[in-house]
Amino acid sequence: MSSTRPDRDPSRTNVAILGMGTVGAGVARLLIDHGDRTARHAGKTIWLSKAVVRDLNKPRGIDLPEGILTDSIDEVLEDPEIDVVIQLMGGLSPAREVMLRAMEAGKDIVTANKALLAEHGGELFTRARQLGRSIAFEAAVAGGVPIIANVSQCLSANQILSLEGILNGTSNFIVSQMDEKGAGYDETVKVAQDLGYAEADPAMDVDGTDAAQKLAILSHLAFGATVDWRDIPRSGIDGLDPADLRYASQLGYRIKLLAIARLVDGELELSVGPTLVRKGTPMAEVRDAYNAIRVVGDAVGPVFYHGLGAGQMPTASAVVADVIDMAVGRTPITFQTLEYFSEDRPARAVQRDVAKLRGRYYLRLHVANHPGTLAAITGVLAEHKISIASVMQHEEHEDAASAHKGTTNGDFVPLVIMTHEASEGAAAAATEAIAALESVDGTAVRMPVRG
Numbered sequence: 001m002s003s004t005r006p007d008r009d010p011s012r013t014n015v016a017i018l019g020m021g022t023v024g025a026g027v028a029r030l031l032i033d034h035g036d037r038t039a040r041h042a043g044k045t046i047w048l049s050k051a052v053v054r055d056l057n058k059p060r061g062i063d064l065p066e067g068i069l070t071d072s073i074d075e076v077l078e079d080p081e082i083d084v085v086i087q088l089m090g091g092l093s094p095a096r097e098v099m100l101r102a103m104e105a106g107k108d109i110v111t112a113n114k115a116l117l118a119e120h121g122g123e124l125f126t127r128a129r130q131l132g133r134s135i136a137f138e139a140a141v142a143g144g145v146p147i148i149a150n151v152s153q154c155l156s157a158n159q160i161l162s163l164e165g166i167l168n169g170t171s172n173f174i175v176s177q178m179d180e181k182g183a184g185y186d187e188t189v190k191v192a193q194d195l196g197y198a199e200a201d202p203a204m205d206v207d208g209t210d211a212a213q214k215l216a217i218l219s220h221l222a223f224g225a226t227v228d229w230r231d232i233p234r235s236g237i238d239g240l241d242p243a244d245l246r247y248a249s250q251l252g253y254r255i256k257l258l259a260i261a262r263l264v265d266g267e268l269e270l271s272v273g274p275t276l277v278r279k280g281t282p283m284a285e286v287r288d289a290y291n292a293i294r295v296v297g298d299a300v301g302p303v304f305y306h307g308l309g310a311g312q313m314p315t316a317s318a319v320v321a322d323v324i325d326m327a328v329g330r331t332p333i334t335f336q337t338l339e340y341f342s343e344d345r346p347a348r349a350v351q352r353d354v355a356k357l358r359g360r361y362y363l364r365l366h367v368a369n370h371p372g373t374l375a376a377i378t379g380v381l382a383e384h385k386i387s388i389a390s391v392m393q394h395e396e397h398e399d400a401a402s403a404h405k406g407t408t409n410g411d412f413v414p415l416v417i418m419t420h421e422a423s424e425g426a427a428a429a430a431t432e433a434i435a436a437l438e439s440v441d442g443t444a445v446r447m448p449v450r451g
């Protein structure tokens with residue numbers, strides 16, 4: 001691409017980037033350095049016309065042609081020759097307002113802002129349809145893994161029955177490092193920050209919020225469900241104890257922050273949380289900052305997608321693929337026909353009562369090493385109609401201080417119970433009752449088990 005913009009050409013799609021952070025710089029690099037590649041796939045030149053930034057003097061790690069950078073959004077919105085706006089601004093505001101203005105100015109949108117779609121998707125997509133505009137958002141979920149296109153287009157002959165996945169690479173990196181190196185949570189978060197996997201404030205990644213927002217988007221595409229991500233039961237890895245990683249491993253499992261959506265009797269079971277996944281299964285072997293999604297369709301059966309879920313170039317790859325689809329004309333066709341977020345279309349699936357969710361559970365307790373303790377615990381489980389699959393009890397050792405939150409009373413020992421299938425309501429009530437027993441000291445840890 002030369003530094004001088006040619007005259008308007010119908011065989012060219014002109015684009016502008018709003019937000020030149022890490023991903024924006026990656027998108028610009030692909031468009032500038034590999035214009036021949038994008039032109040080959042799009043059948044026309046994709047031309048970077050403008051890149052809007054807040055600070056014109058900030059280093060960006062890429063040499064842009066003269067005249068590309070601007071600090072004025074109006075230069076983009078008022079330019080009738082710009083066809084597509086690549087909206088890479090983070091947060092909800094002013095990103096929402098800018099997207100609405102861009103569509104009203106006749107621009108189609110490509111975005112990677114999953115929080116914005118999870119919060120305002122209905123409004124934005126309805127307005128886009130009213131204006132005859134399109135929104136593409138492959139990069140909003142799982143970075144370079146093409147899950148949006150696969151769920152909404154490639155698997156459209158199927159009724160999706162379930163999807164489950166590791167949707168947050170930061171959390172997966174932290175858990176993998178804790179598991180493989182035996183490191184503590186705080187020091188592993190620091191490593192993730194040093195490597196650029198975690199933000200200075202990693203709260204949304206580690207508390208399950210990021211995964212819940214992505215699951216809400218996927219659930220809408222896969223099941224036609226209207227889901228507020230805040231209503232998805234979720235827990236994060238910020239309270240994960242290394243002792244649980246060790247016990248899970250001894251039982252033949254690894255712990256992953258898993259996002260799950262299952263269609264059961266016409267209702268949708270949704271959850272995000274640390275989950276025991278059996279070793280040797282594809283999901284259990286997903287390491288470091290990788291994402292993975294397992295989708296089950298009624299016709300195709302199980303399909304597994306795996307790849308980098310974050311990072312500059314994987315995310316930029318998904319963004320540019322969306323731009324190419326816009327240029328070719330695929331996105332306008334699918335956007336108008338598929339049931340993307342819409343305020344005027346009724347939901348096809350509603351969220352199931354959390355208490356009705358069913359599964360197996362891992363319980364880790366710190367219990368009095370006295371006769372009758374196990375009988376009291378199993379009695380509570382029996383009262384709630386929960387049967388036991390296995391029990392593992394260790395003598396007091398170096399794990400105890402971690403498992404018992406710092407107490408080293410030799411009269412208490414770790415106890416791990418694996419249950420058979422039970423309802424979430426029963427499991428929650430039983431866990432609360434067990435934690436209240438005099439023979440149980442500290443907080444009871446409970447996690448679901450898959451596989």
